Amino acid sequence: LKALRDEFSADSLKIVSISIDRDSSKFVEGMKLHDMNWTHGLDRGGVVSSNLRITSIPRVLVLDQTGKIVYYKTGGRLDLDRIRAILRDSE
Numbered sequence: 001l002k003a004l005r006d007e008f009s010a011d012s013l014k015i016v017s018i019s020i021d022r023d024s025s026k027f028v029e030g031m032k033l034h035d036m037n038w039t040h041g042l043d044r045g046g047v048v049s050s051n052l053r054i055t056s057i058p059r060v061l062v063l064d065q066t067g068k069i070v071y072y073k074t075g076g077r078l079d080l081d082r083i084r085a086i087l088r089d090s091e
Contacts, residue, residue, distance in 0.1 A: 001060075003080065005038060008087055018043050020057060064090055 001015055015038035021027040027042050043049050062071035062083055070086050073079070 001038075001078075002035065004083060004087070007084070012091055013087055015039065016041065018048050020046065020049055020054075062086060 001017075004013060005015060017036060017038065017040045019027045019030070019040060019042050021030070021042065024042055024044075027040075030036075031040055041048065049055075056074060058075060060071070060073045060078055061069055064070050064086075071079075071083055
C-alpha cells in the first residue's frame with residue numbers, strides 16, 4: 001500500500017485502513033512504526049468488521065468512484081500490477 005500511495009496522488013487513490021486492534025496504543029504504534037500516512041480508523045467493538053462481514057485479516061478492497069468493488073484480496077500478497085492498471089484506467 002505504501003508503494004501505491006507514493007505512486008498515485010491523493011486524488012487518484014484514497015486509502016482507508018480499519019484496524020481491529022483492541023489496544024488503541026498498539027494501533028497508534030503500528031501506524032507510526034509502518035509509516036502509514038493515510039486515513040485510519042479503529043474498529044472498537046468490531047462494528048465495522050461485522051457490517052462488512054470481515055472475519056479474517058488482512059483484507060484489501062479497491063472500490064471505483066461509484067463504490068463498486070473492483071479488486072478484492074484476503075491474505076497473501078497484493079497483485080500490485082493489477083491494482084495499478086485499475087487505478088490508471090480510472091484516471
